[in-house]
Amino acid sequence: MTAEIGTDAEPMPGQLLLPGMPGMPGPRTPVTDQPVLPGLEFPAEDGVAAGGDTELASVAAELGALDRDGSRMAAAIRGALDMLLDGQHTGRYRWEQLHKTEKTHAGTLVEIALARTLQLADGTLLDYTIAGSDVDCKFSHRLGGWMIPPEADAKLLLLVQASDEDGTWSAGLVRAAEENLSPGGNRDSKRALNERGRTAVRWLHARAPLPENALIRLPEPDVQAIFAATSGQQRVNELFRRAQRMRISRTVVATVAMQDDYMKRVRDGGGARDQLRAEGIVIFGDYAGDQVLAAALGLPRPGPGEFVSARLARRTQGGSNGGRGYDRAVRLAGCDWLLASAADPAEPAPALPRR
Numbered sequence: 001m002t003a004e005i006g007t008d009a010e011p012m013p014g015q016l017l018l019p020g021m022p023g024m025p026g027p028r029t030p031v032t033d034q035p036v037l038p039g040l041e042f043p044a045e046d047g048v049a050a051g052g053d054t055e056l057a058s059v060a061a062e063l064g065a066l067d068r069d070g071s072r073m074a075a076a077i078r079g080a081l082d083m084l085l086d087g088q089h090t091g092r093y094r095w096e097q098l099h100k101t102e103k104t105h106a107g108t109l110v111e112i113a114l115a116r117t118l119q120l121a122d123g124t125l126l127d128y129t130i131a132g133s134d135v136d137c138k139f140s141h142r143l144g145g146w147m148i149p150p151e152a153d154a155k156l157l158l159l160v161q162a163s164d165e166d167g168t169w170s171a172g173l174v175r176a177a178e179e180n181l182s183p184g185g186n187r188d189s190k191r192a193l194n195e196r197g198r199t200a201v202r203w204l205h206a207r208a209p210l211p212e213n214a215l216i217r218l219p220e221p222d223v224q225a226i227f228a229a230t231s232g233q234q235r236v237n238e239l240f241r242r243a244q245r246m247r248i249s250r251t252v253v254a255t256v257a258m259q260d261d262y263m264k265r266v267r268d269g270g271g272a273r274d275q276l277r278a279e280g281i282v283i284f285g286d287y288a289g290d291q292v293l294a295a296a297l298g299l300p301r302p303g304p305g306e307f308v309s310a311r312l313a314r315r316t317q318g319g320s321n322g323g324r325g326y327d328r329a330v331r332l333a334g335c336d337w338l339l340a341s342a343a344d345p346a347e348p349a350p351a352l353p354r355r
Contacts, residue, residue: 062131076117080109087255107139147190232257236265240309313344
């Protein structure tokens with residue numbers, strides 16, 4: 001029987017989702033109700049930071065009102081990292097592929113991206129004005145790697161961390177009080193948080209899912225096979241063959257194609273959608289109809305600018321998939337189609353409906 005086309009809600013962007021840890025008990029953030037990092041719980045349940053820092057609490061409340069689930073901050077961070085990698089022109093997709101000088105520029109890009117996305121006003125002395133307070137933004141690829149300049153001493157800090165390798169990001173607030181900083185600094189007199197400072201961070205979002213970079217999640221042999229293809233079209237085709245049932249962003253397509261007209265390599269009319277259909281592979285996009293069909297098959301729902309590919313098999317009576325009568329299926333071109341298994345022979349897939 002064909003499954004009903006459902007619209008079950010997926011976890012909201014910014015929610016914590018760690019493998020093997022569903023419904024983890026313990027302290028949760030008041031803004032997102034998500035578990036926080038062990039040992040880095042919020043210092044108070046009433047939203048007032050340790051020591052009664054009402055200014056910090058006001059800034060936290062303002063940021064929570066601007067971006068309750070963290071989706072806007074996550075998108076801004078993703079965009080900043082993608083801009084730094086510049087995959088369309090360089091083919092880079094990993095932090096380690098950046099030059100040292102480029103890595104030092106990451107903080108500026110994240111700071112600007114957050115200001116634009118959340119429409120934060122410029123600060124008087126520091127980066128932002130939030131809830132009437134000066135706030136300095138600090139980014140680190142490594143949790144705890146923030147370096148605080150002398151001009152931020154005793155001021156509020158918005159600490160941001162993101163890692164494509166981990167697929168997570170975090171953001172929290174702390175005051176750069178003397179007791180929270182290491183005694184020694186680097187040659188620029190910048191200091192790190194000490195142990196007390198790290199535990200004093202008021203986390204707004206802790207290890208929340210970062211919008212996915214599919215090339216990071218693929219096994220290295222698959223990535224090598226994708227980039228080994230000689231033309232942009234062949235590389236995009238190989239991407240959708242090997243990264244099936246995963247969200248693939250336009251940025252990943254651009255990184256693989258390395259061409260100005262990279263979107264043409266996906267579309268109908270000669271792109272991957274046409275060329276892979278003979279192998280039974282369909283590519284769902286961010287069209288409303290595609291999103292509903294993908295969800296009905298149990299695939300990730302492609303968001304704005306995203307794609308999800310999958311090989312389909314026609315449901316048969318008594319055939320190779322005849323015992324899979326309860327698998328999710330969708331009706332296309334007058335037949336029921338389900339996700340193909342390795343045992344299902346390849347056959348041409350139907351074109352997705354377009355209005």
